[in-house]
Amino acid sequence: MGRYFRELSVAGALAVLLLVLAVMAPAFFEPQPLLSRLTREAPTLIVACGMALVIISRQIDISVGSLYGVCGVCAGLLAAAGWPLWALVPLSISLGGLLGAVNGALVAGLRLPSIVVTLATMVIAREGLRWQRQGAFVNLPDGLQWFGLSQRAGQFTLIGLALAILAALAWAMKNLSAGRFIHATGSDAEAARLAGIRPQFTTFAVFVFMGALTGLAALLNLVQSPQVDPKSGAGLELKAIAAAVVGGVAVSGGRGNLWGVFAGVLLLSCINPALTYLHVEAYWEKAIQGAIILLAVIADGIRTRRQTR
Amino acid sequence: MAALLQLTRVTKSFGAVRALKGVSFALEAGEVHALLGENGAGKSTLIKVITGAHQPDGGQLEIGGKSVAHLTPAKARALGIACIYQQPALFPDLSVAENIALRLEKTSPAHRVRWAPRHARARELLHRIGAEIDPAAEVRALSMPEQQLVEIACALGAGARIVIMDEPTASLTQKEQHLLFAVVRELRASGTGVIYISHRLEEIFALADRVTVLRDGESVGTNRVDEINEASLIKMMVGREVSSIYPPAQSAPGEIVLSLKNLGCHASGVHGITLDVRAGEIVGLAGLVGAGRTELARVLFALTPPDAGTISLRGQRVRISSPQSAVAHGLAYVPEDRRRHGVILEMPIAANMTMAIHDALFPGAWLRLGAERSLSLDFIRDLAIKTAGPYAPGSSLSGGNQQKVALARWLATKPRVLILDEPTQGVDVGAKAEIHKIIRALARDGLAVLMISSDLPEILGMSDRIAVMRGGAIASVFEGKADAHEVMAAALGQSAGKEAA
Numbered sequence: 134m135g136r137y138f139r140e141l142s143v144a145g146a147l148a149v150l151l152l153v154l155a156v157m158a159p160a161f162f163e164p165q166p167l168l169s170r171l172t173r174e175a176p177t178l179i180v181a182c183g184m185a186l187v188i189i190s191r192q193i194d195i196s197v198g199s200l201y202g203v204c205g206v207c208a209g210l211l212a213a214a215g216w217p218l219w220a221l222v223p224l225s226i227s228l229g230g231l232l233g234a235v236n237g238a239l240v241a242g243l244r245l246p247s248i249v250v251t252l253a254t255m256v257i258a259r260e261g262l263r264w265q266r267q268g269a270f271v272n273l274p275d276g277l278q279w280f281g282l283s284q285r286a287g288q289f290t291l292i293g294l295a296l297a298i299l300a301a302l303a304w305a306m307k308n309l310s311a312g313r314f315i316h317a318t319g320s321d322a323e324a325a326r327l328a329g330i331r332p333q334f335t336t337f338a339v340f341v342f343m344g345a346l347t348g349l350a351a352l353l354n355l356v357q358s359p360q361v362d363p364k365s366g367a368g369l370e371l372k373a374i375a376a377a378v379v380g381g382v383a384v385s386g387g388r389g390n391l392w393g394v395f396a397g398v399l400l401l402s403c404i405n406p407a408l409t410y411l412h413v414e415a416y417w418e419k420a421i422q423g424a425i426i427l428l429a430v431i432a433d434g435i436r437t438r439r440q441t442r
Numbered sequence: 443m444a445a446l447l448q449l450t451r452v453t454k455s456f457g458a459v460r461a462l463k464g465v466s467f468a469l470e471a472g473e474v475h476a477l478l479g480e481n482g483a484g485k486s487t488l489i490k491v492i493t494g495a496h497q498p499d500g501g502q503l504e505i506g507g508k509s510v511a512h513l514t515p516a517k518a519r520a521l522g523i524a525c526i527y528q529q530p531a532l533f534p535d536l537s538v539a540e541n542i543a544l545r546l547e548k549t550s551p552a553h554r555v556r557w558a559p560r561h562a563r564a565r566e567l568l569h570r571i572g573a574e575i576d577p578a579a580e581v582r583a584l585s586m587p588e589q590q591l592v593e594i595a596c597a598l599g600a601g602a603r604i605v606i607m608d609e610p611t612a613s614l615t616q617k618e619q620h621l622l623f624a625v626v627r628e629l630r631a632s633g634t635g636v637i638y639i640s641h642r643l644e645e646i647f648a649l650a651d652r653v654t655v656l657r658d659g660e661s662v663g664t665n666r667v668d669e670i671n672e673a674s675l676i677k678m679m680v681g682r683e684v685s686s687i688y689p690p691a692q693s694a695p696g697e698i699v700l701s702l703k704n705l706g707c708h709a710s711g712v713h714g715i716t717l718d719v720r721a722g723e724i725v726g727l728a729g730l731v732g733a734g735r736t737e738l739a740r741v742l743f744a745l746t747p748p749d750a751g752t753i754s755l756r757g758q759r760v761r762i763s764s765p766q767s768a769v770a771h772g773l774a775y776v777p778e779d780r781r782r783h784g785v786i787l788e789m790p791i792a793a794n795m796t797m798a799i800h801d802a803l804f805p806g807a808w809l810r811l812g813a814e815r816s817l818s819l820d821f822i823r824d825l826a827i828k829t830a831g832p833y834a835p836g837s838s839l840s841g842g843n844q845q846k847v848a849l850a851r852w853l854a855t856k857p858r859v860l861i862l863d864e865p866t867q868g869v870d871v872g873a874k875a876e877i878h879k880i881i882r883a884l885a886r887d888g889l890a891v892l893m894i895s896s897d898l899p900e901i902l903g904m905s906d907r908i909a910v911m912r913g914g915a916i917a918s919v920f921e922g923k924a925d926a927h928e929v930m931a932a933a934l935g936q937s938a939g940k941e942a943a
Contacts, residue, residue, distance in 0.1 A: 310800040310807045313793060317786055324783045326745070328797040328851065329769045387788045 139381035139432070140393035147400045150407060158410035166406075172288040172357065174402045175295035176201075176350035177372055178395065181380075182302050183346035184373035185394045187247075190339045191319040191386025192240060196251040197347050197373060199258035200232045201366030204351035206262060209271035209361035218277060218356075225348040232258070233344015237337035244333075247340075255370070262363050271361040278359055291353055298349075303391040315339060319386030375422065376401055379429045385437065401425065445504070446471050446635040447492065447523075447604050452501030454487055459868075461487040463659040464501070469604060469635040474626060476646040476667070477639045479656035480679055480930065481731050481896035485639055488656065489606055492637075493525050494518035505604075524597030525606040530589035532581045538592055539564035539577035545596040567595040571625045587618035594625060605629060606637040611645060612732060623649055641730050643672050643934055655679055672936055680898065680926040688903030689882040695906060696721035697756065699890035700859045702742075704751035710737040711914040715751065719859065719890040724881065726905030727894040729933050734914035735894045736778055739861045743768045743775040755858065769798060774857035776848050778864045778894075780841070784848030787837035791829055792818035794836050795850045802855075821850035825880060842866075842873025849880065860884065862893045866900060878904060898926055 154161040161167070180197055187194045208225040212218070232254070239250040279287025306312035314335045317325040322332040355361055380397030382389030404425075405418045447469040454462040462484050469475050479485050490496040491503070494513040503510050505521050513521075532541045542564045543555075564577035573591040581589060590610055597605050607626070611619045626649060629636055638650055646653055647667055654664040655678040662678045698718045706713035712734045719725045727735045741748050744762045752759055755771055762768045768775070777783040785794050795818045796803055803817070804810055818832040825846040829839055836844060845865060852860065865881065866874040881904065885891050895901050901908055908920040910932040918932040 308809050308811070310804050310809060313789075313797070313800070313809070316789060316793075317797065320786045320788050321782060324786055325797075326765060327743075327775065327777050327783050328786075329765045330797070331764075331766070387786075 137390065137393075139436070140390050140396065142432075143380055143393055143396040143400060143429075147396050147403070150400065150403055154403075154407055154410060158407075161406060161410045168285070168288050168292075170402065170406060172291050174398060175291045176354045177369065177376070177402070178295045178398045179298055179346050179350040179353065180369060181373040181376040181394050181398050182299055182391055183343040184370075185377040185380070185382045185389050185391055186302075186306075186315055186339050187343050188374070188377050188382045188384060189319045189386060189389045190315045190336055191322070192247040192336060192339070193374070194233075194236060194247065194251045194340065194343050195370045195374075196232075196236060196255035196258060197343065198366035198369035198371075199255045199262070200229055200344060200347045201351045201354070201369055202262050202363055203232065203258050204229050204348040205355050205361050205365055206266060206271055206363050208352055208355055209273055212273050212277055212355075213271060215274070218280065222349075222352060225352045226345045227348070229348020229351070230341050230345035233341045233347070234337070236344070237340030240340060241333040241337040266363040268363065270363070273355070273359055273361065275359075278356060280356055287356065291357070294353065298346075299391060299395055306391060311335075311338075316387055319388075321387075372401070375426050378433075379425055381429070381433075383433055383437075384430070445469060446506060447637075448502075448504040448507075449488075449492075450502040450504075452488075452491060452498045452503065454491060454496060454498050461659055462491070462498070465656065465659070465661045467654055467661055467664070469637060471603070471635055472630055472633045473651040474630050474636045474638050474649055476650035476653040477637055477656065478641075478643075478646065478653055478675065478679060480898060483656040483679075484659040485656055486608075487659075489525060489608060489637075489639070492518070492604075492606065493523055519600060522601055522603040523606070524600055524602035524604070525608065526590060526593045526597060526610060528609045528612050530586070530593050532589055532592060534582040535580065537578050537580055538568075538575055538584070541581055541592060542567065542577075542596050542599060546599045563599065564595070567599045568592075570598060571595055571628065573625075585618075587614050587622060590614075590622065591625065594629075598629075602634065604635050604637070606639070608639045609641065610638075611640065611642065619645075641934060643675065643936060646675075647672075676927055676930050676934065676936065680930045688900075689879050691724075691882070691885070691906055695723035696888065699756055700892070701754040701757075702751065703754070705738075705741065705748050705753060706750035707737070707741040707746050707748045708750075710734070710741060710746045712737045712741050712748075713750070714915050717909055717916060717919070719892055721858075721888045721890050722885050723906045724885050724891040724893055724904055726901040726908045727892060727911060728898070728901045728908055728929050729911035729917075731896065733911040733933065735911050736863055737914065738911070739775055739777075739863055739892070739894060742861060743773060769855055769857075772856075772858035773861065774798075774852035774855050774859065775861045776845075776852050776863060776865065778867070780845050780848050780867075785836040785839075785844050785851075788835060790833045790835055791822070791827070791839070791847055792832040794847050795821055795854055798851050799854045817854065818850075821847075821854070825850055826876065840870075840873070842869040842877065845869055845873070845877060846880070849877075853884070857889065859890045859892065862891065862895075864895055864897075865893065866895075866897065898929065901929065902926060 184194065184197065204225045207228055208221045211221060211224065236251055236254055239245050240247045280290060282290065314330050317328065317330055318332040318335045325332045354365060376397040377394050378384060379400060380393035382394060401422055404421050405415060408415050408418055445468040449465060449467040451464045451466055452462055453464055465484065465488055477485055487496060491498050494515040494517055497512065503513060539561045543560050561577045568575050571591060571594055573595065575584065575588055575591065581592065610622060614622060626636055640646055650667050652664055652666050655662040655675065657679060697720060699721050700719040702715050702717045705715040715738060729735050740746050744764050744767065747763060753762060754760065760771055762771060792814050796814050803813055815832055822829060822832065827843050827846045829843060836847060839847065862881065866877050869877065881891060893904060902924065908924050908929060909916050910918045910929055912933060912935055920928060
């Protein structure tokens, strides 16, 4: 089987689903609702890309949902205080990077298991936010939504930005030394160390990057509505992990491709509307998502078992 | 009287490797029978056959006079065979009594634990071997010898009549050894047969009744220890001619490239290393497993940085603080466990080869895939690597070719000093000869080579000089060609050369 069999099979599944929809429910492809759905997935795609890097380096970050909320609320408060958008972009990204650095320092510096560290930071950030906001939304000033453009132009800008980041990251993973280092660290950190790579630094950098992408994604979410919901990031970590795993990123580290993650994000995001259009009860969405994730993990399990034999 | 355990011409192969070519061995009740042999002679395989972990391919295995066909670990235990490994295999978070009970009690998950009998039994067993250990103590808190005593208590409680001890004294102090010896003697007095494996000849003479020597998977002979001396034992262990398949050295070695003075690292147990390696020279680093050879390589490469002594490269004293600085100083280390550490199996060959030279080959941190491809094609050609191409994953290669990829990764750094750790372990004969030729050619081109090997013929055939390590220090250095007896004697600590440290 080819090297990209796993990624291609996800793309194939997506194509089949779209084909079924095209035949059974052509309304799915009406431009305006489709554009809106894709726009809503833009932040998810960016976080899923970061998550893919984290998982390839054989770590996990379940704090992204909370960090996303923190970044979104902070950026919203600053915007409400009159800060311009161009200043919010670097600030939100830096704040995310800083919070990611906390995770990274604990995981790489103190060699703590990332699932415990990010579980703790997830709870701290989430509860901190709840204490600060008491559940209240942040009202944003006029002119911020859709970057002050028309809705349509804003939506295209958002999707374009997310795709540009995806393409840049996919290129970087293949063409930058950093990509190799991430793969090597995830395959075997000790082997990487023996090859003169600094696996701990690589891990730290990946967490910082994950945080920075989360900060950016929070901003791309912020410009979509006139308010910021402090709970907007709830469940985002699961969505991102699921998209990465479905897209062929191996949970055991070392393997994964961002185009596969892209297919994973699209596939998972299509399920809910597909059910609606196919007149299936929407309760089934989570169950079907779960089944797809399970299928992906089983496929990877069979694959690795075959390799080790 | 029938022997407790009788093996007759037992054979065992793993693929093409014949680990046991015909071993005969008998253990009587009430004797301590030592098993001796150099690394790879087949001792561990033999133990695994006796404990049922491996099925022999041929030969006969009799336990208590009855022939046993399909021995499994559970069956072996039921027949009274117990094995005590160098590293006790106890659960550190459970108490001594719980550990003993886990081995001895066979209960259903819903069975209610009766603590008083459990503790009483543990206390009784420990008392029988004269160990003063509280059954309620957590195993984590016990010292190494105390843990071994718990293992012995388990063996005793299981009614073991055949006890195998695999280098039990490796991590014990002198005093603790004597304690252990007393327990072994007690076991013998009670009619148990003990198979005792050790590299320390003095222990064998102090403790054992008989000794069997293994060499290259065959039993060479069994003798009573009072009828044999150390010299003849060493001769039995080595006893073969070094074949002349090794490529000859040609030029005279050049200047000193790597010079170590009193180098030590407390954490890894390496101390007082003084050694020079010249350009164009292969220095073989011999010694038994655990003598500190890999540890020394890891100290040199700053994986465990040194805390004593000095390293000089071409006469310049250098400080190597990290693997990165080791590479920058022209050191290369091809590690031992190639499947795990030498190549990254998921990654393509080309990516594996450039792994250590990203800074040099890809300045600015973006990859030049063309340069990488041509570099890997050059190495595939020069080292005659059999592969589908530069983008085949490392996992698709055979052991010998993986080793060549690992070698290529480090040759790409254009090193001045090449440290090889077991370069041909698990490699088939043909690839082995090829790798030897490559190593010799590299030395001829002026590389200083430090080669760690447990393969005595390889050490003798390849090395221009041989340094023998023992207990974390260099025991002897042999200039020019040495003979196998001298090297083995030095590795075992039967001083034949000059003693350092």
